[in-house]
Amino acid sequence: MAQRRMMCRTDDGSIRPSIFTCTVEKMWERGETMISYSNSRKHKQRTMFASRLSFLLLCTGLTPASLYAQSANPAAADAADGADQLQEIVVTAQRREQNLQDTPVAVSAFNAQQLLSSGVANVRDLAHVDASLNIPSAAGVYLPFLRGIGNSAGGNVGNESSVAGYIDDVYYSRLSTAYLALGSMERVEVLKGPQGTLFGRNSSGGAIQMFTKDPGQTAEVNGMLGYANYDRLSGQLYAATPITETLGWNISLGGVNQRDGWGKSITTGEDAYLEKYATVRSKLVWEPGAGTRIKLVGFYAYSKGDMGLTQDRHSGSYGSSPNWAAFGRPFPAGYPNPAVVLPSLADVPGGHFYDNRLNFKNFQREEGYGASLRIDQEIGFADFVSISAFRNSKGQGHYDADYSAQNFFFGDLNNIDRQWSQEFQLKSRRGSAIDWIVGAFYLHSKAGYNPVQVRGDLLNALIAPGGAQNLYGRQLVNSYSVYGQATAPLSEKTNLTLGLRYTRDEVSGLGRTTATIPGVGEVPIAPNFTAARTYKRVTWKGALDHHLSDDLMAYASISRGYKAGTFNTFSLDTVPADPETVDAYEIGLKSELFDRRVRLNGAVFWNDIKNPQVLTIISKGLAVGIGLTNAQKARVKGAEVGMEAVAADGLKLRGALTYLDAKYRSFVNAPFYTLNGRTLVGPALGDASGFRLPNVPKWRLSVGANYTVETGAGTWVGDVSANHTGGFPWTADNRISEKAVTLINASLNFTPSSLDWLTVGLWGKNLGDVQHYSITQASTGPAGDIGGHISSAAAPRTYGASVSFKF
Template sequence: MLGAKIRWRTACSGLSLVFVMMTVSGVQAQVGNPTENLPQQVPANSDMTLPSAGSKDASAIADIVVTAQRRSENLQRVPIAITAVSGDQLMSAGVTSTQQLNIAVPGLNLRSSIGAFQPSIRGIGTTSSVVENPVALYVDGVYLPQQRDGTRELPDVEQLTVLKGPQGTLFGRNATGGVIQITTRRPSHTFGVEAKAEYDNYETFRGSAYLTGGLSQDLAASLSVQYADQGEGYGRNLTTGNDTFKLRHAFSARGKLLWEPGSDTSVILIGDYMERADLTNSFQPYPGTTSRSPGIGPLRNRYDTYSSTDPRSAYRSGGASVTIEHDIGFADITSITAYRQGKTRYNFETSAAPVPYQTAGTSNGPNELFTQELQLSSQAGSALTWTVGLFYFYYINELFPITRTFAGYLAPNPTSNARTDSFGSEKTESVAAFGQATYEFLPATRLTLGLRYSYERRDFEGRVDTIRNNGSTASALYNGRLEVDDPTWRVNVDHDFNDHIMGYLSWNRGNKSGGFNIQQPQNPVYQPERLDAFELGLKTQFFNRRLRLNAAAFYYDYSNLQVIQFLNAIQTIVNGPKAELYGLDVDLSARVTNRLTLSGGFALLSAKFIDYSGAVFSTPLPTGGSQARPGDASGNRLPQAQNVTATLSMNYELPTRIGNFNFNLTNNYNGDYYAESDNFLRQPAYVMTNLGVTWISPDETYSVGAFVRNLWDERIATQLSTSPTIYQAAWGGAPRTAGITARIKM
């Protein structure tokens, strides 16, 4: 039944493109033929035919430059599975924030927990909001370990790059799943200004402005600001009467100063600030289950809740970085220095009941980051290219969880906990030395060897104060230290079969740090996990570079996994399981005609535990809620691992006398996945379809458009989890929305 529905929706999306073609043909007939200074039309009988491989065509797909190996290179020359998307492509596909990146990137799954950004790539990720993610996030070359720094709007993005698979040699710590690189615009000496605005049917306003220009012969600057808020939530709290799933506000600003004292030196100073406040995960019972708490009735709207309190999350952070690049003749030297501070607050009701059972929250959660990286990279063009570097990392992450329990109406007990105040602080220091070299040992055949050696020390302090119903108190102190020194490496052989086809075979070792659970200080230390990845890839271009097709098959040996378990509503992080993952990634771009372009791809994945006898399973109770029990999860799928994902974006441009019309249809298929290791809570498969049409003035100064997102109004979970009183479901993915956009660019 579900498969038939998905096939029908995919077919309808394809038919809608045909309808667009018919519509724009009618528009062209009404407005007349383009003038001769507009692009030449493609004959009707060749509209859907790619040119032959030997033909000459100026409309080839443009080269994409990436920094996946810490140097600027053509995407097709890099032996790594990469998806690269420009800022304009993200905007056309309806991607306005990092929470929607999976629309543009096959194999990327996203989860959000009380404001945290939790991506997983090829099944590698985490469902804990207090640990560093195994998918590393870099913004303008700076590593951001705090998950809430990843939940951000995307107003001034130049390029998004997703590197799939372990990238530990050059990117270091916690890049076992891959790397997400966000690169924002570089200041220009040419004056430019741009402003964008968007408004939808939930009274969501998004606005941004960008200004750049030269200050002197060797100085240029840019300023980007963004603001968003939402007037109407997606649902209602039936107990408090307030909105649920509502963006209260999001603000960010980024300033850049570029100094180029000579042709061989550049210095970029960046300062940024961001803050965000949401009415966040409002829970309701997972379909087919009941709550143990009284007063929970059926909920027709997936965004509604009976929670006794309005779940809220807020985060703000700011920082600065300096990037210095200097050409010393035989090599380029780069220094990246960064400092950042952040603070988080949140609270929510775990039972989703109108009478409070257990309210969890935090009064304060500060974090502080300092990083310093030095790189020395050889010049390109010789048989041997190399990069060496040093990296220093200092990070303090603290949390003050407060849990209030009001369970007297369920099981009166004077010795039960009424309130638990916790404190957890983890200080991390890490140093690393790394190097990677590529040598062309045979014509068109290269060998790459990379090695990184890291030392890391984590110091932990924690305290738990408990107040019982009878007024008695208890306190406990916790402390610990974890020291780890681990190598990671890369071995790769790649070969150019001709000018347009390159193949590679690689072995990458990745490690993810261990640490302490600052949310639950009483939990024991968890150890590092290890991943060995073997990948066979092919990068190709056909039809005079009008079709780009890249594919990678991979196998992962994943050991000592850090698994999140919920036992009596308490999150624990444990080691021990072993997993096996294998799959296939395919990315494509095609310029079908001078007007029609296609981009997308698909990912196939098998990700299963092969040895996990110490798992925690939850069993539904007849009275509602769940009971924890031991179980064997061997053979179960990894949390957040989707067997199939696929994306296809179609963009059609129509030049007319009154300007250009741009039509975009983006289809994103997301296979089902499980939220926890027992494979009980499940997000069904769904199809995300976004439609957009934009008119651009003849001089490209002005544009206005309209859009529909989540056309089929799919039910998308942002969090599924277990507690003793309820199987929690937060269907926080945005419903079908429609709106208008406007843009001015000079």
């Protein structure tokens, strides 16, 4: 295969040029990552204070604060390590380390330094630096869309995302915001297109891989304290130390507490849009002998807040106050009689975009813990990898579902989400004539609601005073799969890649509905529902890449991805949505120009989607939930280009542009909703063939610049970026749309020469204070009155300061 010049770390920690020689082979087998440089400039060693173990143990007992493994001045170090050339980036998109430019896969890769300087603090922020991503969030869960493929009902417990999420090679079936805060992050990779012939869990849209930092043989402590507007406190701490020559340990702690809301309830005066979270993650890495590496990871996460929860109706939409006449009941005291139209507060003069009418405060609380064990073992002809993991999460959400000032209709959502997974890999050794990998994966998950309890004046009237309706839904998944992929050279500059996967998903569901009657207890009000389905799929991939020169590679690929069928757990009373299948075709080009001062990568692609899973409303008695249905066919075609450049000494430029044409080719049973002058009603089935896919803008553009200046006083690092997202529909019927928005972020950091372990920073996001939404969904009430296009606002202008240190 074509080889590229890269740098190699020697046993004494220095860096020297090599062509895949010295100890880089050992790092390759162990699965470690390094960002390397191909210029011959001597690596500038960073100063480091030799911290004592007692100090590390003291630090790990500090108040939790959000921890990242970052240097105190990462952008400056970045510039010093190769100011006149771009970094050579090593990724693991094919489950082994490769240079990004040699990988025949569209990948966006970001190291900790790039994430920090670009202002990326969580997974949602990745959309600001990767134009192919759009990441709304709902009910405390991220809903990534990649190249137009995603799933708006990902917040429904039990429904997996079309874009798979991995942390340290472990699959997460639910992309909770608490787990995906980017603490102690070493790098993030965004893999575009279907994934399955290399990864544990199949996915139809792509994958987001996150890798946290491993402990090494050097003690270190990183930390940060920050304060921002809206009384937002944040902190970060990372500590690592060798315990013996073969055993290393680290811990990262993290936390955020925003105590002032972006808006408030005009009914109660309570703040709206608050959040707090805390995370802890710790690793033990043991290398008992040559060729053996064992990594044990434990983690805990907690979050509570109402960011991403629907608070009011989208601008241009409206609903109604509760209409008791529809139930044949007199209007109780405190209710408008007759019912009145309630427009979106965004359309009411007085600056109420972030306000709501809720008389109960919405919140979503999530708590979870888990662990993983990875064993890497050299066995002569190949490397063996075992990855075992479990995760146990539970949550409670409280939702004022009538979006009015009355106590008409509200619910408590109690969810459970547990998973256990085991993956085995056997892969060729570094330097083999053919690169190959075979693997097996098992996933067991149990998720659902236990229960959703609906209460309020409506239930008091229709069931009994103090009564409630309870909806239970539980889904069990047992997934078995085997996969393999091989890359063989056809000539010195041409490689052929073939991959195959077989998946068997056994999915079962149980649902029941009861009523709680004071003095009587809980009684069934509908028959229990049970169902089971087994899905068997063969997916595959083929790719051909050719190196036109040392700095120019072209590739073409065809692949099939698959997302399993799933039950609507809220409420579980119908057959599951069918699996979603994507056939993807792609042609790409990767290049480095002007002595590696410019990197230009691009691709054109076409995705045919069979049975795309689509968000809809599920009504069950007096409750209204969200779930999935299937369209028949959809198509996404588009193009993307990404650029990085060293424009001058200390100045780096970046940019990315994505164009997407995403439409339903056949959708004869689409859910349509109608604004009837009073509220939103529906859904009624209609034909949405030819309509645009929801959550998919046609154009997304991201540009940025990073400038480092060395002065006698110290190092200044400035970064500015802009992200433009074109307008897009929120719903399959294209009735409500998000306007085009352009967001500008900036940061400035200073590291004094006399205190090179300390960095002081200022930052700002959405500097233009653009008002826009993070999620919008259609909702109808039990009487066809209290619904609307319900929304959650995205962040307004935010700004703050931080103090970082590294020893």
